[in-house]
Amino acid sequence: MSRFEATICEAIASMRLLLVEYGDTARLVQPHVYGDDHAGDRLLSAYQVSGESASGASAGWKFFRMDRVTSVTLSEQRFRAPRPEFQRNDGAFARIICQLGD
Template identity: 80%
Template structure:
């Protein structure tokens, strides 16, 4: 596992928020699913709770392409239950490395 992968999967297992540096800006996210999409790109599916956003919408569900992530830091903050709209085994992923509830 890469350093990012270990940190991301630990955050997913322990339901801890992550600080993700993406597109030159920090975002605070609840990580849910980490794996590969059907094109072979490594993705993190997360719910962003704070921080910058290219779309101008700082909160909401986002896919983060890992080739554009420059840093990942485990937060001390926890989220206590999955969001009601969370779907396990998301069809956007061809291969799931780790996800909430594993």
């Protein structure tokens, strides 16, 4: 189990934003799906609402590889509903640990 798993799954279950330290940047995200991709990497699929990004896009859908995450902090801020583009049981994941709507 990842050291961040309980925090991430709690955020997903309670629809609370996460502050994710990824590389050298902090990002505020709406977490949607957490699990393993087909290559065996642990991923968080989230919609980034603010912060920096290597791509230059500060908002939008992102996959965060958990081996590059240095910290995860549960925010008091909530989001009301999944993003309209969200699809349960995303095919990018070989194994889903937790996702919105569970």
